[in-house]
Amino acid sequence: MSTNKQRLHVAVGVIRDGDGRILITQRAKHAHQGGLWEFPGGKLEAGEPVQQALARELEEEVGIQVQRAAPLIKINHDYGDRHVLLDVWNVTAFAGQARGCEGQAMRWIAAEQLREFSFPAANLPIIAAAQLPHYYAILEGLSAAEALDNCRRILATGIKLLQFRVKSLPSIDLQNVFEQVSQLCRQQQVSLLVNTDLPVDTTNAQGLHLSSRALLACRERPNGYRWVAASCHNLDELRYAEALGLDFAVLAPVQATASHPDAAPLGWQTLTELLEQINLPVFALGGLGRHDLDRALVAGAQGIAGISAFLAAD
Numbered sequence: 001m002s003t004n005k006q007r008l009h010v011a012v013g014v015i016r017d018g019d020g021r022i023l024i025t026q027r028a029k030h031a032h033q034g035g036l037w038e039f040p041g042g043k044l045e046a047g048e049p050v051q052q053a054l055a056r057e058l059e060e061e062v063g064i065q066v067q068r069a070a071p072l073i074k075i076n077h078d079y080g081d082r083h084v085l086l087d088v089w090n091v092t093a094f095a096g097q098a099r100g101c102e103g104q105a106m107r108w109i110a111a112e113q114l115r116e117f118s119f120p121a122a123n124l125p126i127i128a129a130a131q132l133p134h135y136y137a138i139l140e141g142l143s144a145a146e147a148l149d150n151c152r153r154i155l156a157t158g159i160k161l162l163q164f165r166v167k168s169l170p171s172i173d174l175q176n177v178f179e180q181v182s183q184l185c186r187q188q189q190v191s192l193l194v195n196t197d198l199p200v201d202t203t204n205a206q207g208l209h210l211s212s213r214a215l216l217a218c219r220e221r222p223n224g225y226r227w228v229a230a231s232c233h234n235l236d237e238l239r240y241a242e243a244l245g246l247d248f249a250v251l252a253p254v255q256a257t258a259s260h261p262d263a264a265p266l267g268w269q270t271l272t273e274l275l276e277q278i279n280l281p282v283f284a285l286g287g288l289g290r291h292d293l294d295r296a297l298v299a300g301a302q303g304i305a306g307i308s309a310f311l312a313a314d
């Protein structure tokens, strides 16, 4: 039984250089998952703290000294012959010049190129996490003018991932506002996801954001979108999103929020416990702002999602 198998705790680094490129290395032919590409890292020694193991493994394997690292995602994966807990960290500052210290092939690649390489099966959500930013803004507005103004304000803060959820517009305005928002997003290389509750033609949309109701009605991942995400409120919905192979989820409400006064907040502790049970990048939503990012990362989240939180820089 897999539950009796010992779980190997592995420290893994998504190492980024000054241009945002990511370091990947190739596993030795004879190793577990041999020949596939990976993010450098290795097993914790008995009693060793994970950050210490990360620093030791990256020094041993690619000759760098970690200066700054933050949690990215944790993946629990059972390969049948072994069960691993991949404890993945973003390494954003380091000293030294990376090299393949064990003779392994090595490449610095753009995040978007990660899908062109073959990684072990457990790495799929790590790749999504490495490609996603830490903030996911939700666009709302009570009129066409307000929605467009909000969009400009959000994009001016540097947001790169946006959900179109302008619910209260007459449908005659909606498609028009959507086209304008799409254009602004294209110009500024922002990924745009359309909420499925809106009667918008999504043929040219880059992404789809499923409401929790739409999520549960799906039998397979919708085709043809770069990003497919979903709104979740509990473990069952998160598990369903993961099983469908979605790219990420939003979990709400983490804190009390004026926009949903009747929903009981999950709190940070429950958020942490839920995220430990799934292998999917998840943005924390509800009563949060940019200043909550570090806390969200420690809880295991990808980052923060919000509506009003991103209308202005902090």
Ligand SMILES: Nc1nc2c([nH]c(=O)n2[C@@H]2O[C@H](COP(=O)(O)OP(=O)(O)OP(=O)(O)O)[C@@H](O)[C@H]2O)c(=O)[nH]1
Residues within 6 Å of the ligand: 008, 010, 011, 012, 031, 032, 033, 037, 038, 039, 040, 041, 042, 043, 057, 082, 084, 086, 120, 121, 122, 123
């Ligand atoms: N380092 C690393 N390991 C991964 C990744 N994805 C993945 O499934 N693994 C699995 O996690 C385990 C990590 O082991 P490792 O081989 O790197 O461990 P290590 O550096 O301590 O190696 P050693 O046993 O040669 O000392 C392996 O079973 C490997 O297949 C990844 O992206 N990076």
Ligand SMILES: [Mg+2]
Residues within 6 Å of the ligand: 040, 041, 042, 043, 061
């Ligand atoms: Mg290793």
